[in-house]
Amino acid sequence: MTGKERAGDGYCTPHADQCRHLRQEGVLEDEDLWRLTTPAIAESRKVSLRGLPGRVVAEFLYGLQERIARGLLHKDYLLRNLSNNARAQQVTSLDELDLDVLTRTDRTQARGFLKYIRRFGLSPETERHKDVWDASVFGLGGTFSFTGITQLWLREGAKAWALDDIPRRRGKSGKTTVQRTLKSLSRFSESLYLSRDDHGVDLPVLGRIDITAFLGRLSILNERGDISACTQYMTVRHTRRVLTRLRTLGLTTPGQPLHGLTDDFALRQEDIPHDPEDSEAGRDLPLEVMRQLCAHLDSLETVSSADVRTAIELIIDTGRRPNEICKLTAMAVPRPGEQRRSRPGLRQHQEPSQRSPATDPRRDRRAHHQAATTRPRPLPRHPGRQAQTLPRHPGQPPWHEGESGHHGAALRQEQDLPLLLPVHLRTTARRRRRPPGRSPIVDGSPRGQHHSAALSLPNETVATPSSNRPKSAGPSLGAQRELGLTT
Missing domain, CATH: 1.10.150 (DNA polymerase; domain 1)
Structure with a gap:
């Protein structure tokens, strides 16, 4: 109960009215339960x-x-x-x-x-006995799943390998590298399950013939188009590395999960297929595709947000990867009239409109977007000192000028906001994070939103250099990955 006016039966007035109404309706069967759940x-x-x-x-x-x-x-x-x-x-x-x-x-x-x-309370010791690990205990994101490995000995060996390998992984790619290796082991486990009557459970009878069956299965899957040549190469390479590491870890000794594993049950160096060469002519999208994507940027903003559109425009103009664009600070993108020295390796994309920086309408859009996301916050007010704003750097529009009316008073009342320097503000920031403007959007958001918008575009045919016949416009695989057209 609160300190409000009390009514009959010890209820406050709102609860008393609600209880009286339920009694009149005849639906209050257990008043004690109602007290607990209301x-x-x-x-x-x-x-x-x-x-x-x-x-x-x-x-x-x-x-x-x-x-x-x-x-x-x-x-x-x-x-x-x-x-x-x-x-x-x-x-x-x-x-x-x-x-x-x-x-x-x-x-x-x-x-x-x-x-x-x-x-709470999780540790690598508690996770190592599970089939799905929470990667946060290792300082990584997501999970590690061993459920795709059906043989118990191979699953326990994979856990021992992961527990030894994960601490040496750093950065965001660490989790991806480990998970790809586990995926390769799941393909190896599937081959043993399908090629043997005992489904690969009887460890001492495994031999070279099972390795040959595994290599042959991967070749067939590659020829059918189920997996790429790169996947075949990486699967064999990962599996060989894990099997070799399990032996050096001593898991084939008595009392260990791999005790009884024969010496010929191993992948040799000559079993690894040749590293497939990159057959892509280039990572640039065809000009016809670029024109179509640029012409439908308004529809992208409609289904996503202004931040996603800004990120995609910067990707188109600079050729940078999505994860690099999402981490750009507000000072990294030049504003109208500001001269910046070009950085090595920065590709300036001019097609399809051959626009100039002075007449590019998208540059004005990004400047307007920056004005909405990089407004300097006032310093916390101290006794005897008025609220102040951050001094602007050369070329920065005078945002704080003319804020003497209602908007200026509202800004000065934001006492709970910490000091944010312009170098900390992001070009594309999450709106529901504190401090505001400092946490960048994840690179998967532009990828996913642009992927959905690109799939809704109408089909277009172009003529390829190798043939005069019209062919459906399609970007190269590398370019698709950069713009989020594929996963």
Whole structure:
């Protein structure tokens, strides 16, 4: 109960009216249960945790603390929904929540809380016995899955290899490298399962003939087009490296998962196929395709956002990769009238319109976009000192000039915003992260949004240099990956 006016039966006035209405309707069968499950009266900027078990309260606060520490913004009404759902379902832990009955927004938020709650207390020692590992305990993102490996001895060997290899991986590509190796081992496991009557479970009887069957299966899959020549090459290479490493780790000794493995059950150097050469003529898209993509940038902004369109335009103009564009600071992109020295390796794309920097309408769009995302924040006000704004660097538009009216007063009231230097502001930033303007959008967002928009474009035929017959316009594989046209 709150400190509001009390009514009969010890209820506050809103709850008393609600209880009286339920009694009149004849639907209040268990009043004690109603007391436990009915939500508290909503109050602005407050979330009631009354009536929840102590563990649920602790999990709620811990998940909220972890999410705030990572810059995520929260609305009080969304947090209130999570508390009310936990109270209505009478759970003893947030892990017991039935997510299927929640709305999409509440389900997404509950999964975000559960992610950090489930990570509490995890360590590499606790994960090594599972079939799906949480990569956060190794400082990486995502998960490592061993479920595609059906043989128990091979799965345990893969876990031992991963536990030895993961600590040496650094950066975002570390998780991808390990997962690709596990995918290669799953193909090796599938070959053993299909080619042997015992499905590859009987370890001592495995030999060179099983290796030959594995190599032959990969060749057939490549000829049928199920896998590429590069996938065939990398699969054999990964599998050979893991099998060799398992022996050096001592897993073939007595008492270990691979005890009894014969010496001829191994991939040799000559078994690795030749590294396929890059047959692409170039990574540039045909001019006809570029014209079509540039002509439909408005539709891209309609289905995505202005940040995604800005990122795609910068990719087109500079030729940089999406992950590089998403990390650009606001000072990295020249504004109208500002001279910047060209950087080595920066490709200036002029086709299809042969535009100049002074007449490019997209340059004005990006300047307007920067004006909306790089507005300098005032310094926190201290006693006896008025709020100040950051000094602008040469070439920066005077954003803070003319802000003496209502908008200027609103800006000066933002006391909770930290000091953000222009070098920290991102050209494309996430809108729901704190501090604002500092966290860049992930490179997968422009890729995915541009991929969906490009698939909706009409087909166009072009003439290729090798043939006079019209051919459907299609970018090279490398160029498709750069612009997010393929995964």
